[in-house]
Amino acid sequence: MVTCNNISLDQKDIAIETRDLNIYYGSKHAIKNLSMQIKKLDITAFIGPSGCGKSTYLRALNRMNDLIPITKTTGKILFDGININDKNVDLATIRQKIGMVWQKPNPFNKSIYENIVFALKYYGIRQKQILDEIVEDSLRKVALWDEVKDRLHKSALALSGGQQQRLCIARAIATKPEILLLDEPTSALDPISSGKIEELLFELKQDYTIIIVTHNMQQAGRISSYTAFFLLGDLIEYDETNVIFTNPVVDKTNDYIMGRFG
């Protein structure tokens, strides 16, 4: 398999890095020997046809694959200088620092306020004043504050799909993570809501490292600085986004971007 990984970063610019990561789903080899570095405080997009392993890889980064009993992950995931693919690491801490948002908005069946403070209570934050501040701050960051400030204690499920998704992002950033993993965050939303989320991600990259899985080529092109193309569990090509979209090295990348398969 022809592969091309042109991204090699200084240690201080790396948010998270994997070395020879292999993931197995039962007997299926879902991710093969994957080594890559993700740039700090920037947006990296993962593209590729369905089943190529990009979501599996994303879920590995905050150990969400642990929830599926048949998966096995080998290799190193380096984050803050430690290998987090180790059974001794504290998952709660890892997941606090590496947040995640899914394709389908999944707010809890609680009030907007309770959704955001859900995790904070486990980190021992009890003072109402601090919680209030974090709620306002998180909601402002996702541009939802003005829309919901009068109904913070109403059910989150009464919000629209786009608002729910922004709430999920707010919930993820309330724990002050360093990295946000987004698994097709806009594919269940209408174009206007998607547009808002994209603008939002652009703002958020000042404070967070963002990794986004997307099936939408234009979206990857618009918002990301780096793009990785996955195919059948291999990282085929990883480079700056403008290189991937204008002058890819590997033919398969070009074929996929031009829509010839996938």
Added chain:
Amino acid sequence: MLSIIIITVITYFIASKGLSTFFKNGINLFDFLFGTQWKPEHDTTPLFGAFPFIFGSFSVTILAVLLSTPLSVGAAIFMAEISPKWGAKFLQPVIELLIGIPSVVYGFIGLSIIVPFIRNTFGGMGFSLASGMIVLAIMILPTITSVSYDALKSLPSGLKDASYALGATRWQTIYRVLIPTALPNILTGIVLGMARAFGEALAVQMVIGNVQRLPSSILDSVSTLTSILTLEMSNTIAGTTYNNALWSMALILLLMSFVFIMIIRILGKGSKLNER
């Protein structure tokens, strides 16, 4: 359509018989509901106070639900979240099998195991409110477990992911996210169990002692509406006040089952509103 006709006819039939106690035979409704003396065959002053039975029915039902709910919900959590492999392969078929066991079998188990156990451990007759409570709790356990299990299973998987991704542990996820979200459906299961316990006649009658007075402790023998109905209905002559008074009890049972169904409907509506 047919079922509507059948329900209407049953309701009309029971109501016409049951209400004639008060309108034709001139028994005071208040005396019937709250009187504590049940002497239907007394020669000069027959008394029709059904309160001990109403109390018996409610107390044995509520106690059974209180005993059964923690066990059932715990079992459902175990099956759905803690050991899904075991749950789906082994426990679920067992629970489904338990639902199908006839109540007389539960009654017989109660009679041969629970009644002697209560007698030997706490003294007294053994035939008691406590025995009835335990037998009913075992009987409704599979109902509540099965409905709660389905409720937990049908939750969108995104909820669980979201909770774990925020760093919550399994217990925190179950306790703070899954149970609150599934609560309306779990409550439906509890009410279904309650309805089953309230309407159960045979198993209760076999272990509860059937003494027609108010119990002073849970080790006392009591009667329930259903046990009195099954025991005495065949001894009465149609049209007598005694017979009509038994119909009035049947009417109470029917009305209670309507109440239970209404509660389930309201809970169902609530949970649908939440899904929006």
